Amino acid sequence: MGPLAGIRVVELAGIGPGPFCAMLLSDMGAEVVRVDRAASVGLDTDRDGNDPRFNLLARGRRNLAVDLKNPQAVAAVLRMIDRADALIEGFRPGVMERLGLGPDVCLARNPRLVYGRMTGWGQDGPIAHVAGHDINYIALSGALAAIGPAGGPPVPPLNLVGDFGGGALYLAMGVLAGIISARTTGQGQVVDCSMVEGSASLMMMMYGALASGAWIEERGHNRTDGGAPYYHVYETKDGEYVAIGSIEPQFYALLLQHTGLAGEPLPEQTDRTAWPDMRERFARIFREKTRAEWVAIMEQTDVCFAPVLRMSEALEHKHNVARGSFVEVAGIKQPGPAPKFLGTPTRVQMPPARVGEHTDAVLRDWGFSAAEIAALHASGAVRSASV
Numbered sequence: 001m002g003p004l005a006g007i008r009v010v011e012l013a014g015i016g017p018g019p020f021c022a023m024l025l026s027d028m029g030a031e032v033v034r035v036d037r038a039a040s041v042g043l044d045t046d047r048d049g050n051d052p053r054f055n056l057l058a059r060g061r062r063n064l065a066v067d068l069k070n071p072q073a074v075a076a077v078l079r080m081i082d083r084a085d086a087l088i089e090g091f092r093p094g095v096m097e098r099l100g101l102g103p104d105v106c107l108a109r110n111p112r113l114v115y116g117r118m119t120g121w122g123q124d125g126p127i128a129h130v131a132g133h134d135i136n137y138i139a140l141s142g143a144l145a146a147i148g149p150a151g152g153p154p155v156p157p158l159n160l161v162g163d164f165g166g167g168a169l170y171l172a173m174g175v176l177a178g179i180i181s182a183r184t185t186g187q188g189q190v191v192d193c194s195m196v197e198g199s200a201s202l203m204m205m206m207y208g209a210l211a212s213g214a215w216i217e218e219r220g221h222n223r224t225d226g227g228a229p230y231y232h233v234y235e236t237k238d239g240e241y242v243a244i245g246s247i248e249p250q251f252y253a254l255l256l257q258h259t260g261l262a263g264e265p266l267p268e269q270t271d272r273t274a275w276p277d278m279r280e281r282f283a284r285i286f287r288e289k290t291r292a293e294w295v296a297i298m299e300q301t302d303v304c305f306a307p308v309l310r311m312s313e314a315l316e317h318k319h320n321v322a323r324g325s326f327v328e329v330a331g332i333k334q335p336g337p338a339p340k341f342l343g344t345p346t347r348v349q350m351p352p353a354r355v356g357e358h359t360d361a362v363l364r365d366w367g368f369s370a371a372e373i374a375a376l377h378a379s380g381a382v383r384s385a386s387v
Helices: 019-026 071-082 093-097 102-110 132-141 160-185 193-200 203-214 249-258 270-285 292-300 320-324 358-364 370-379
Strands: 006-012 031-037 060-066 085-089 113-118 189-194 232-234 240-245 305-309 326-329 332-335
Touching: 006 019, 019 031, 019 085, 019 113, 019 160, 031 071, 060 071, 060 358, 071 102, 071 370, 085 160, 102 113, 102 189, 113 160, 132 160, 132 193, 160 189, 160 193, 189 193, 193 203, 232 270, 240 292, 292 305, 305 320, 358 370
Parallel strands: 006 031, 006 085, 031 060, 085 113, 113 189
Antiparallel strands: 232 240, 240 305, 326 332
């Protein structure tokens, strides 16, 4: 099932963007094995105190628990890497090398391997060795400074721009490009994915506008940052919100029509000096009706309109339900695999696994004999959740 059926990936367990990248590859049909920490076997909660079954980033792959401080465990992981198309890791620069699992070692054994490295700052540079999180990486790329209301501070856009957009998606694309190249040339390579660079890449259009002089480096003063009255979020009578994106003139004309402003003497749509007054005018109009009333008026038009839904509401919206955008796995509703493939349909392969849940089965399927598996257990190199 899925367009990546037959691709084998070894994932060294981490947090955030690495697991999300592995999840995406699994959703597309790849066989991804998550190599986790033996010390975590048997724990009932994750690092945040939550039941592991709610760690949806871990869905879709089997879990093997090893102690990478044990040389026999490292040797076992290297044997698996010999059979893999790709490896994904998200440690600080130098950690994999110190474990004996660095790219030089792995590529010498498996020259076709694509070695995917996920970091915030990149593998080198003056601050490559220091700790950071999404908020720090998007601060350095210029993305964070551009997000937030006029007159207010920058607003962290969850961890979508760094971890998941600039990190996981770029690593997934890089790994897949590397696999395509390896199948053509016979040579694998290292993919050095930096969340600073990925989030900067996501800002490509804005950097182009900056270079042309069209971008104002003040929050809430540009067309797509909430500055334009026709690309804005407005509160409704019932305290809910609606999102308006009427950029094109024909869509703006419909916005004026459905808000009752058509035919009135108004400034040009692109007159930035008039934007604050027009935002106030639209704000007063949208507060006259409830969100549901605006949905009834605008949802089936080309205004470029949508109600602002909470996650719990998005799960049940008629459009999302009709498309099967969300799925239920082991009793938990969650986003389904995206994008959709009509020729090779995708699916969630399994719910999140417990640490060590599939240790013996993975080793067996990846070429280890029963005697070798028993020896690994005896040495403490691996652990199973069932033991």
